[in-house]
Amino acid sequence: MEFFERNIRSCRWGLLLAVFTIFCGFALGGVFGANEAALKGQLKSDGQAVLSSVYKGDQKKMDKTISKSWSYLKRAHLHAGAIGAAVVGLLLLLAFLPTNAVFKLIISWMLGLGTLGYSLFWLLAGFSAPAIGGTHEAKEALEWLAIPSAGMLLIGTLAVFLLLLSACFTRKRYY
Template structure:
């Protein structure tokens, strides 16, 4: 296979590849921000919780502290999801590029994988940001269902579709030039 052929195959999935790389960048970038500003982030989350202590938490400081703590966990989850899901979707998209599926099909599936991974990673960060002021991580997640459901759905459907297409391509006797 020539470098021109490899390039043309990757061109078919370029938008998904870029989205996957952005997802990895998001995850790694969050790690860098944690290293530089962890105390500031935790301080911001605590201040948001403190501001809502009387109105949202009804003075229950233990509940506020628990929500703030879980919010920080959501930040870490966003960081880990970005790196992990980004790398996984990048690999799946590269394999998908070399299947017998049509160019448009590969483009759509790659975008679903890339956008799904990025959206889902961002969802966790946003939930972590919202929760202290809302009084609950559950409420924060629910308020972001508009992002979580479509992005996780795209991710899952993209992976299922890619798995089927890769399996068909691997077990098919058809050869692509």
């Protein structure tokens, strides 16, 4: 047990963030399933409030934005579960790869924050799009969250891959 605890400790923060993200994804699914009509109604209400000023009275454009916003909310739910689970797997692998604890800690934080941030990006984009006039506008307004989150996920995943590659093809013995 001590071996497991020693190896997992340096990845604990990323694991906690990833499992929390998975929980949030499941919770979103429950909320969406129980309140779909109310949520869609709120999106429509947000769009109606700015129909003349933001959409210039274009009902079709507003309806398209609301429909796509609902898709973004579902995307947040799916990304939280899927990317969160992938990150848990990557971090469990990382915990046992031969590298120093500080490097593991940095990668762990990157992957944990990346999965939470990227899922949150889709959720915020979905909720904000009707009021600001479109999903494109919402994504642009939230690129401050999307770009670093996606970047952390990509860099963290690449780091785990390179460490795994090194562990698989070097002759060093780490046990």
